[in-house]
Amino acid sequence: MTQTDTAFMYLAAMQKPDFHTICRFRSTHLGPIKEIFSQVVTFCKEMDMIGSSISIDGTKIKANASPRQSKSSDAIEKEIDKILKESIETDKYEDEIYGGSTPYQIPEELVDKKKRLEKIKAAKKQLDEEKLKKVNITDNDARIMKHKDGSKKPSYNCQVAVDEKEQIIVAAEVVNEENDLHQMEPMIQNVKNTLGCKPTIVLADAGYFSYENLEFLQEEGIDAYIPDNFYKAEKEGKTRKFRKALFKYDEEKDCFHCPAAFEIPFTRIQKRKGEPDLRFYVCSYCSQCVLKNACTMSEKRTITRDPREHLMKDMRTKLNTEKGTEKYQKRMSTVEPVFGQMKHDRGFREFLLRGKRKTGIEFVMMCTVHNIKKIADFIKREGKNLKGMLKMIVGGGSKGWNKGEFERE
Secondary structure, eight states: OTTTOHHHHHHTTTOOOOHHHHHHHHHHOHHHHHHHHHHHHHHHHHTTOOOSEEEEEEEEEEOSSOGGGEEEHHHHHHHHHHHHHHHHHHHHHHHHHHTTSOOSSOOHHHHHHHHHHHHHHHHHHHHHHTTOSEEESSOTTOEEEEOTTSOEEEEEEEEEEEETTTOOEEEEEEEOOSOSTTOHHHHHHHHHHHHSSOOSEEEEOGGGOOHHHHHHHHHTTOEEEOOOTTHHHHHTTOOSSOOGGGSEEETTTTEEEOTTOOEEEEEEEEOOTTSOOEEEEEOSOGGGOTTHHHHOSSSSOEEEEOTTHHHHHHHHHHHHSHHHHHHHHHHHHHHHHHHHIIIIISOOSBOSSOSHHHHHHHHHHHHHHHHHHHHHHHHHHHTBOHHHHHHHHHHTOOTTTTTTTTBOO
């Protein structure tokens, strides 16, 4: 392209890097690529393409590694023993041929096995250090994750924060945790680093719900809309047993009353590291209750109470309002199309690079491409003049954008 396409020749300043150079660059320059991503987002902000409401979500992208190469500690030990045994046999065979002399060249099959052994030992070390059940030999950083089709593959969890106004990705990160639960705080910090300010409104699905996340967002002064794991099922009446909301708490007596009007007294406290104590309430009347089959399969119904449950109650109340329902519905139409465009339109379903750092570079590049495409669509839709836009970029200002200075003549 840099030798035949005028646009690419101009952008490359007549340089003609081959694919090795380009691949080497993207594999090693995470800092500059992140900076370009930030500059593109800043440009979108200057063009008034970014509002104050973001949706955060993650999607699983397959790693450049085979599921068959994900092995347990025992399987790795067996393969190490096998390679060492084969190496000993190869050494004996060489000794028979060469005697005490040294061959000029190490046999190719032995070189391959030594490389394989190094990879396996590195994987074994990571498996022991991180106390993992399995580790992938090809890509040690990848983790087995379940995809929407039910398949389990070595993958990465790709997190994005997407602005509602024009579907601009304002933050992107690759993690190897399958669960989204611990990604809220890092993503908000990522948004602040990119935009220089925190969002006013944050929308996320139930995978991000935790009392810690709600407390963090409250402290940040961010208006959050995040349902808990049972919100949808309970709202639609799909729970098979009596849900906790049907048990009324009596603060004065410190007990619950079940749907059959039996009193469920406080029984014990469970101490938790880094979290408030959990209070347990156990019913003693289940054996004589006619509603037992609709309530629990256990011998006795147990209710737990976290002192932070008011956060979930307040969130449910907010989501149930007309305003809350309307706001939360925008989450799906904001972030889901972004993943669809990446995977379906651009074919980004598997990483080409390996390792968390390199896949991070690859994903940020993909997000930058997405944002540039959004800019091009915006300019075309709004009828703006490209020459004027370039002037704005070079000049570093956007004063004339909303005044129609760059309107197409």
